[in-house]
Amino acid sequence: MPARFELNGVFLSGPTYKVGLTLALAGEPFDYVHVNMMQGEHKQPPYMSRQRYGQVPLLVDRSNGRQLCQSAAIMEYLADMTGKFGGANLDERLQAREWMYWDFDRLASNVYRARAITLGIRPAAPEVVEFSMAGGNAALKVLDEHLAGRNWIVGEGVTIADIDIYGVVAFADDGGFDLAAYPNIQTWAGRFEALPGFKGRKDLLPAESQAAA
Ligand SMILES: N[C@@H](CCC(=O)N[C@@H](CS)C(=O)NCC(=O)O)C(=O)O
The missing domain is CATH 1.20.1050.10 (Glutathione S-transferase Yfyf (Class Pi); Chain A, domain 2)
Incomplete structure (x- = not known):
């Protein structure tokens, strides 16, 4: 069964890392889709119809079809959905x-x-x-x-x-x-x-697309 979350991004991207890290720390497996920015995939209509700014990251929540952009907004969403890291009050x-x-x-x-x-x-x-x-x-x-x-x-x-x-x-x-x-x-x-689930920026995101483990 596919994972609930699909993260579209680039392994060198800081904002993509932030979202992947939030998922990893929350213990949420995610399918990873590499966006070929070298070939301008992020500026093509199929991608831009899902990510209006033509940027990475893009997070898809397959449980409800939401397609989310802007790393900070995505992280707030994940905090809401998982009940983790949103602050105590x-x-x-x-x-x-x-x-x-x-x-x-x-x-x-x-x-x-x-x-x-x-x-x-x-x-x-x-x-x-x-x-x-x-x-x-x-x-x-x-x-x-x-x-x-x-x-x-x-x-x-x-x-x-x-x-x-x-x-x-x-x-x-x-x-x-x-x-x-x-x-x-x-x-x-x-x-x-030292947090459980932590992965460094060179270990978290693969260079190519990869299904959740
Ligand atoms: N504020 C955005 C910034 C995203 C961003 O700058 N992404 C870069 C890659 S790290 C990008 O897609 N650049 C291509 C472009 O802006 O056209 C976020 O936090 O998601």
């Missing part, structure tokens, strides 16, 4: 959402951009690299200070805010950021990596 849920919006505004934008430039995926002028490094380091400092004396970003347990932000921090090295400068982030990341 409304205040925690709101705080988790706040951190996720902050992530895409300040952290992910800079870290993912710096990574894409460093890996040669996106050409850019040196000023863009400087801008991204400065913005990324400023955001890492905010996160590091917030994590002082805390186990998790919100409340006393793991939330989708941790998963979302870990899904950026895991790519910081590639972007040339030195995480040794952020000891609280390093401690938190180690704690996160």
